[in-house]
């Protein structure tokens with residue numbers, strides 16, 4: 001099973017950024033533990049701070065990968081382009097957030113991409129990614 005994890009803006013700063021909200025572990029470090037936890041999954045990881053690059057990546061993998069896990073960061077709340085890209089590809093996408101966006105500022109309560117996703121997982125820290133992987137296992 002091929003799963004790609006796509007992280008959007010500012011998520012390259014995990015471990016350093018607002019650690020009270022996002023934790024002290026970098027994504028690269030967490031990614032290593034995911035590979036150990038799910039040895040039968042073929043993972044790819046991609047991060048960009050640029051909206052168009054995230055859209056290009058969705059187009060590139062969105063017809064061949066078995067599942068996409070996407071944390072679009074702030075673009076979740078603003079990007080019609082990312083929402084349209086998800087609607088246009090055939091690979092199912094699970095939207096993920098580290099923080100519980102519904103317990104935060106009101107502008108984080110809206111996701112433009114959620115309706116085009118298989119589901120949404122938010123608020124479990126980095127474990128949100130592991131839960132998203134589990135949601136694909138058994139489905140694919």
Ligand code: DQA
Pocket residue numbers: 009010011071072073074075076096097098099100101108
């Ligand atoms: C986030 C939540 C977003 O509102 C925020 O802009 C992020 C991270 C999360 O994982 O909790 O960058 O997607």
